Amino acid sequence: MELFLHQVLAGLATGGIYACMALAVVMIYQAIDHLNFAQGEMAMFSTFIAWQLIQWGIPYWLAFALTIAISFAAGVVIERVVLKPIHDAPILSHVVAFIALLAILNSSAGFLWDWTIKNFASPFGSGQFLGQNLLSRHDAGMIGVTLLMLVALYLFFRHTRIGLAMRAAAANPESARLAGIRVGWMNALGWGMAAAIGAVAGMLIAPVVFLEPNMMLSILLYGFAGAVVGGLTSPGGAVFGGFSVGVIENLAGTYIPVVGREMKLSIALCIIVAVLCVKPSGLFGRPVVTRV
Amino acid sequence: MSRLLEARDLCAYYGPTQVLFGLGLAVDEGGITTLLGANGAGKTTTLRSLSGMCRTNGDIRFDGKAIAGRATEDIVRLGIAHVPQGRGTFSRQTVEENLEIGAMTRHGRAAIAADVERVYGYFPRLKERRGQQAGTLSGGEQQMLAVGRAMMLRPRLMLLDEPSFGLAPLIVEELFGILRTLNKNEKVSMLLVEQNAALALDLADHAYLIETGRLVTEGPARQLRDDENIRRSYLGY
Numbered sequence: 373m374e375l376f377l378h379q380v381l382a383g384l385a386t387g388g389i390y391a392c393m394a395l396a397v398v399m400i401y402q403a404i405d406h407l408n409f410a411q412g413e414m415a416m417f418s419t420f421i422a423w424q425l426i427q428w429g430i431p432y433w434l435a436f437a438l439t440i441a442i443s444f445a446a447g448v449v450i451e452r453v454v455l456k457p458i459h460d461a462p463i464l465s466h467v468v469a470f471i472a473l474l475a476i477l478n479s480s481a482g483f484l485w486d487w488t489i490k491n492f493a494s495p496f497g498s499g500q501f502l503g504q505n506l507l508s509r510h511d512a513g514m515i516g517v518t519l520l521m522l523v524a525l526y527l528f529f530r531h532t533r534i535g536l537a538m539r540a541a542a543a544n545p546e547s548a549r550l551a552g553i554r555v556g557w558m559n560a561l562g563w564g565m566a567a568a569i570g571a572v573a574g575m576l577i578a579p580v581v582f583l584e585p586n587m588m589l590s591i592l593l594y595g596f597a598g599a600v601v602g603g604l605t606s607p608g609g610a611v612f613g614g615f616s617v618g619v620i621e622n623l624a625g626t627y628i629p630v631v632g633r634e635m636k637l638s639i640a641l642c643i644i645v646a647v648l649c650v651k652p653s654g655l656f657g658r659p660v661v662t663r664v
Numbered sequence: 665m666s667r668l669l670e671a672r673d674l675c676a677y678y679g680p681t682q683v684l685f686g687l688g689l690a691v692d693e694g695g696i697t698t699l700l701g702a703n704g705a706g707k708t709t710t711l712r713s714l715s716g717m718c719r720t721n722g723d724i725r726f727d728g729k730a731i732a733g734r735a736t737e738d739i740v741r742l743g744i745a746h747v748p749q750g751r752g753t754f755s756r757q758t759v760e761e762n763l764e765i766g767a768m769t770r771h772g773r774a775a776i777a778a779d780v781e782r783v784y785g786y787f788p789r790l791k792e793r794r795g796q797q798a799g800t801l802s803g804g805e806q807q808m809l810a811v812g813r814a815m816m817l818r819p820r821l822m823l824l825d826e827p828s829f830g831l832a833p834l835i836v837e838e839l840f841g842i843l844r845t846l847n848k849n850e851k852v853s854m855l856l857v858e859q860n861a862a863l864a865l866d867l868a869d870h871a872y873l874i875e876t877g878r879l880v881t882e883g884p885a886r887q888l889r890d891d892e893n894i895r896r897s898y899l900g901y
Contacts, residue, residue: 549740
């Protein structure tokens with residue numbers, strides 16, 4: 373029983389990170405109808421920026437805040453410079469741009485900070501949370517920060533005008549334009565926020581997976597799985613999906629003997645395939661209907 | 665009366681296809697102008713051109729300012745509210761959120777809240793449904809919401825694209841009554857595109873008739889209504 377609880381809680385902790393990545397993916401998907409394959413590399417790059425700032429002697433939480441700000445700005449710039457010009461281009465152009473972005477970020481991180489694995493300290497310490505032995509302090513911190521961020525995002529989208537404008541721009545760009553909303557800038561803002569969310573996810577998971585240019589590859593895959601489970605059209609669903617994938621991954625790794633540690637990643641792919649076969653729009657998504 | 669909106673030599677294109685061929689039209693300050701024509705005549709395209717949603721040539725002036733070639737968002741901000749074909753409802757957002765979206769270009773919470781109440785005054789049924797997702801409303805209610813959303817902009821000119829489309833006759837009558845009141849009470853000028861010519865000519869004071877992107881005739885609405893030839897050949901009643 374204790375093993376079970378332990379695995380569930382640890383799953384929730386990593387699941388929070390998957391939830392963040394899933395949410396970032398869904399936010400961009402809602403705005404431009406494409407999956408951003410470079411989301412993970414953007415998060416990785418942000419984490420390297422945080423690491424560099426900490427190396428320069430900046431205190432952890434200040435570096436944390438600075439990294440979020442830098443990532444947000446970089447997200448806005450990427451949208452304006454790379455994606456705005458190809459806005460009306462076919463889907464393949466987008467895919468190529470995303471892959472280019474992925475390769476550029478990955479290689480420049482390797483070039484700037486080299487490919488060796490680095491330690492990324494946890495701000496929460498490494499002991500057990502509140503003296504019990506189910507949950508480590510870092511896991512508890514991850515869950516806490518994730519939940520805080522999700523609540524903040526929820527309040528932002530529900531209760532601010534700019535949040536409403538962003539929802540309107542994503543839901544119906546043409547109508548939003550007719551209401552005077554600057555849809556292009558709302559997209560850029562969405563990119564900025566997605567980049568910032570990714571940065572938080574990267575900084576939180578780095579102490580667990582260690583910092584190196586390929587660290588986010590599997591995390592993003594789990595994030596995609598979470599987004600697909602919840603439905604690509606539902607931010608709340610993506611968060612739920614992220615947490616579920618974290619828990620399923622951990623339980624399967626523990627209780628299904630063949631899976632073990634090495635086969636964990638294939639679980640994410642199995643989940644994606646299973647959901648796409650049974651309920652392509654996800655648990656909370658709505659089917660996309662196109663008028664022809 | 666002064667001219668609020670004036671278009672001269674208006675041409676519009678979808679890709680390589682030309683849809684409008686040198687159209688000229690005007691809306692008077694405080695007036696209701698209607699644009700009539702058969703399916704595919706270019707009525708919707710004309711409205712889209714005025715809102716900067718098509719590639720166009722020619723001169724468009726709103727309140728004396730040239731607006732041709734400007735971005736839709738900027739044209740809207742001058743006070744032109746476009747109620748698009750198909751209503752443009754934000755279906756996953758609530759009725760009240762739809763109205764708030766309509767006021768996105770404005771400042772001042774109190775004034776916006778007061779205007780939401782004002783819209784509810786014209787459309788009491790929207791108030792009953794204020795917390796409901798807009799996609800669950802009936803067609804007539806969605807059309808009222810679209811007009812309400814346009815009102816939230818405090819526009820000087822409303823572009824209405826077939827507001828009667830797909831609605832029951834009783835609802836249409838109610839809606840057009842409200843449009844008349846809006847024009848009178850709120851001093852909103854209107855450019856109305858309609859298939860239902862009899863209805864539109866009743867409401868409007870000036871009318872344009874177009875065919876395949878070219879002007880056929882124009883004149884006071886009453887004059888077009890009483891012209892037997894035009895009525896038979898173009899208006900179909």
